[in-house]
Amino acid sequence: DQQVKQNSPSLSVQEGRISILNCDYTNSMFDYFLWYKKYPAEGPTFLISISSIKDKNEDGRFTVFLNKSAKHLSLHIVPSQPGDSAVYFCAASARENNNDMRFGAGTRLTVKP
Amino acid sequence: NAGVMQNPRHLVRRRGQEARLRCSPMKGHSHVYWYRQLPEEGLKFMVYLQKENIIDESGMPKERFSAEFPKEGPSILRIQQVVRGDSAAYFCASSLLSGANVLTFGAGSRLTVL
Numbered sequence: 001d002q003q004v005k006q007n008s009p010s011l012s013v014q015e016g017r018i019s020i021l022n023c024d025y026t027n028s029m030f031d032y033f034l035w036y037k038k039y040p041a042e043g044p045t046f047l048i049s050i051s052s053i054k055d056k057n058e059d060g061r062f063t064v065f066l067n068k069s070a071k072h073l074s075l076h077i078v079p080s081q082p083g084d085s086a087v088y089f090c091a092a093s094a095r096e097n098n099n100d101m102r103f104g105a106g107t108r109l110t111v112k113p
Numbered sequence: 114n115a116g117v118m119q120n121p122r123h124l125v126r127r128r129g130q131e132a133r134l135r136c137s138p139m140k141g142h143s144h145v146y147w148y149r150q151l152p153e154e155g156l157k158f159m160v161y162l163q164k165e166n167i168i169d170e171s172g173m174p175k176e177r178f179s180a181e182f183p184k185e186g187p188s189i190l191r192i193q194q195v196v197r198g199d200s201a202a203y204f205c206a207s208s209l210l211s212g213a214n215v216l217t218f219g220a221g222s223r224l225t226v227l
Binding site for chain 1: 117119148153154155156157158161169171172204206215216217218219220221
C-alpha cells in the first residue's frame with residue numbers, strides 16, 4: 001500500500017528557476033511531513049519538515065507547502081542551483097506510530113547550469 | 114563525531130547464502146531503524162530497535178529476516194537463505210529520542226544476490 005506518492009519520477013529545471021516537487025498522501029492520520037534529499041552513494045539527509053498545524057514552512061531557498069484538505073504537499077526550491085540535483089523523498093508519519101515513517105518513491109531533480 | 118556507519122557498503126551473495134549488514138548509530142543515539150529500498154521504490158520501514166530490544170518489527174518479512182541491537186556493538190540485520198528478490202539497498206538510521214521524526218541515515222548497504 002503506497003500511502004505516500006510522488007508521481008513524478010524526474011524533474012529537470014534550469015539554474016535560477018523554481019523547482020516544484022509534489023507529494024500526495026492517502027492516510028489522514030499523517031500529521032508530520034518531511035523532505036529528504038539523497039545524493040548517489042549516500043544516505044538520505046533531512047531537508048525540511050512541516051507539522052499538520054501549519055500550511056507553510058520556509059528555510060532559506062526551500063519552502064514546503066501543505067494542503068491538508070487535498071492531502072498534498074510540495075517542496076519549492078528557489079532559485080534552483082546545480083548542487084540541488086539529487087533525489088528528493090517525501091516522507092510522512094503519524095504521531096501514534098511515528099516509528100513507521102512512510103516514504104514516497106522519490107523524484108530525481110536535475111538542475112541544469 | 115562520525116555519523117551513522119554502515120558496512121559493508123556492497124555485499125554480493127549467491128542464492129541460499131546468508132547476508133549480515135551492520136550499523137553503528139551516531140554517538141549518543143540509542144534508537145536504530147532499518148529501511149529497505151527496492152529498485153524504483155521508496156524507502157520501506159523494516160524494524161525499529163533500541164538497545165537489546167525490538168520495539169517494532171511490523172515491516173520485517175516473516176521469514177529469513179532478523180535484526181538485533183546488542184548491548185555492545187552494532188545493530189545487525191541478518192538475512193538467511195537469500196533470494197534474488199532480496200537485492201536492494203538497506204539503509205540504517207538512528208535517532209536520539211524515541212519516535213523522533215528526524216532520522217539520521219547511513220550511506221546504505223547494497224546487497225546483490227546472484
